[in-house]
Amino acid sequence: MSESLTIALSKGRIFKEALPLLAAADIHPLEDPEQSRKLILPTNRPDVRLVIIRASDVPTYVEYGAADVGIAGRDVLMEQHDVDLYEPLDLGIGRCRMVVAEPAGLAAQDDPRSWERVRIATKYPHITRSHFSRKGVQTEIIKLYGSMELAPLVGLSDRIVDLVSTGTTLRENGLVEVEHIAEISSRLVVNKAAMKLKQRAVKDLIKHLEQKVSA
Numbered sequence: 293m294s295e296s297l298t299i300a301l302s303k304g305r306i307f308k309e310a311l312p313l314l315a316a317a318d319i320h321p322l323e324d325p326e327q328s329r330k331l332i333l334p335t336n337r338p339d340v341r342l343v344i345i346r347a348s349d350v351p352t353y354v355e356y357g358a359a360d361v362g363i364a365g366r367d368v369l370m371e372q373h374d375v376d377l378y379e380p381l382d383l384g385i386g387r388c389r390m391v392v393a394e395p396a397g398l399a400a401q402d403d404p405r406s407w408e409r410v411r412i413a414t415k416y417p418h419i420t421r422s423h424f425s426r427k428g429v430q431t432e433i434i435k436l437y438g439s440m441e442l443a444p445l446v447g448l449s450d451r452i453v454d455l456v457s458t459g460t461t462l463r464e465n466g467l468v469e470v471e472h473i474a475e476i477s478s479r480l481v482v483n484k485a486a487m488k489l490k491q492r493a494v495k496d497l498i499k500h501l502e503q504k505v506s507a
């Protein structure tokens with residue numbers, strides 16, 4: 293009897309970039325989450341289903357076993373640093389970097405080495421506090437949930453900690469990168485019980501994903 297597998301994914305870029313990886317494991321969703329409001333998607337395999345959730349919720353669903361495995365960005369995993377799950381594989385998708393950014397006008401006469409206290413707008417308060425405390429810099433965090441680039445433009449913060457890939461959003465909002473925090477990519481995460489109780493299905497998935505990622 294084949295072991296059932298529930299895979300947690302978020303819509304958008306992760307879903308699109310994950311499709312070829314899932315295909316390598318002969319997993320093909322039967323519906324497009326962009327065209328459907330369904331949150332549980334069937335696949336070509338009766339023993340495999342996808343649950344479509346917010347990117348920041350993937351670790352929770354996997355940690356508690358509501359999903360056996362999931363795909364989560366390293367940013368989410370670093371921010372939710374205390375989640376209890378396995379992270380066996382870097383999938384090499386969702387590549388970007390986490391940076392400190394500020395208005396170009398401020399950057400012109402700014403020196404990060406002189407920072408003593410900074411006011412940061414971010415979706416990543418834990419990562420931000422850790423980054424600056426390692427440098428002995430005090431932080432005032434303004435927690436946001438998106439469009440962080442606006443904050444310095446309307447005086448909500450001096451700087452932001454956010455993700456960058458092409459740099460377009462920063463550039464079009466007059467911001468520049470001033471410090472690199474981390475390289476980001478999406479990771480496969482696995483529920484600890486599923487790793488044991490569904491070992492054959494989980495290891496088979498990891499094997500196919502590994503082959504695709506390293507191809």
Ligand SMILES: Nc1ncnc2c1ncn2[C@@H]1O[C@H](COP(=O)(O)OP(=O)(O)OP(=O)(O)O)[C@@H](O)[C@H]1O
Nearest residue numbers: 304305346347348365366367368386387388455457
């Ligand atoms: N510009 C980007 N380039 C590449 N990967 C990105 C980029 N922005 C975000 N990501 C990656 O994609 C993941 C999902 O980001 P996305 O913007 O789709 O969801 P979100 O809206 O940030 O999160 P949530 O769904 O929890 O609100 C992020 O956790 C990150 O790992």
Ligand SMILES: O=P(O)(O)OC[C@H]1O[C@H](OP(=O)(O)OP(=O)(O)O)[C@H](O)[C@@H]1O
Nearest residue numbers: 438439454455456457458459460461462
């Ligand atoms: O360097 P770029 O290619 O411009 O990408 C950077 C943008 O990508 C993400 O936004 P996105 O719209 O994906 O998600 P959000 O809802 O968190 O803003 C991130 O928050 C940046 O705003």
